[in-house]
Amino acid sequence: MSQSFTEENYLKHIYKLSKRSEKGVSTNALAERLETKASSVTDMIKKLAAKKLVDYKKYQGVTLTKKGQKIAVDIIRKHRLWEVFLLEHLGFGGEEVHDVAEELEHINSETLIDRLDKFLGHPKYDPHGGPIPNSEGVFPEPKRVKLDELEVGRKTKVMGITEHSDAFLTHLKKLGLELGAEFDLKERFDFDRSVEIELNDKTIQLSHDVAKNIFVSYNS
């Protein structure tokens, strides 16, 4: 079974919108993302459901099936491999890359992608730090490190803590640093090893005592 360019785009965006919300993706959210109308989205969703690429109940939003997910992840793989090529080998600048990769990602040839992957040296991350799934659709393990050892400038995600006192837990909760929270490490101050992070558009200072007890993961 084969997908059209358009179907692939729907699957890709359903995948991306699913990541943040647990719930099924709403028709309106998809319509906005795809710059189309809600009615068009409904039509396409029905078609994808008939092909067993998404699960769909009227008015309840969509989620990808295993099959749909595999296709979406494949497209992300292709997109990111092409981005590596464009940025590292053709000398593209950061912004120019996206639209072109958007077209290249729909070229259908396993051989092409396998050979491109090899040519690029089997990269695990694209130049923006996006993880590149392998041909089985498996993403590379993100790297884990304690926040007090993380390189300044990285985007990261809270993966765990090594201190479990109530005091620490409530402190974190108040800051919004719960499991899975994503933030950027902006700066580290050498004199006390405290750090400054940006979380949900807020700038927060963390002492070394806090930072050393937080496990974070990052890509690339």
Next chain:
Amino acid sequence: MSQSFTEENYLKHIYKLSKRSEKGVSTNALAERLETKASSVTDMIKKLAAKKLVDYKKYQGVTLTKKGQKIAVDIIRKHRLWEVFLLEHLGFGGEEVHDVAEELEHINSETLIDRLDKFLGHPKYDPHGGPIPNSEGVFPEPKRVKLDELEVGRKTKVMGITEHSDAFLTHLKKLGLELGAEFDLKERFDFDRSVEIELNDKTIQLSHDVAKNIFVSYNS
């Protein structure tokens, strides 16, 4: 004004069919080439004529206008540049290349093609010996010919081959006739069209079957 994938394909094939026949391209010839029906071709031709990309009089066949020709030549440029990339950098074999290049040639980005061209070192010919037009649509001077048509006495250089079977490749390798090898054409024997060449001070006989599959280039 922008063309669809399909329109571009029509233009490309009209261009290729025009090359051999002087006359306008017939509806049936196009239909056969595009693996579609004559009626579909008529419909599309009317659309292309409305866009001033072809000249068309009912029952008289089509020819490209200047505008249509430019688009067709651009696609050939893209196709051949991608072929160079696939064959020389990704390690594709002779046959696999075509279908993939057929898709890649429709990616629309001047930036992409300019940078790819630069990456490849501004090649003038693809590995099959096809001349690559520049971005203005001008083809390089054709100083290139198959070995079985080359004038006796010339110094030449192997520029490409048109047969990619393992048997042929190992045969050439054994003879030392690799890409870039230089030799002189000493003699041609009319009775079987075999040729005698001198390569690295050795005299070698080549059958017509071998000679006809080797592209050579010569100066002036």
Next chain:
DNA sequence: ATACATTTTTAGACTTGTCTAAATTTCATT
């Protein structure tokens, strides 16, 4: 819990590119 606003779906229409079947034009042959 009822009424209003928002979201989603349906119904019908349009475009692109295709097809089949029938009509028309051109060509080749006598």
Next chain:
DNA sequence: AATGAAATTTAGACAAGTCTAAAAATGTAT
């Protein structure tokens, strides 16, 4: 020049993907 064959065009239909406008379902106030 007439006629039958081949090539081409027209007419009408269809699938994909989109749209607008209207109907139905859901969510949210008070």
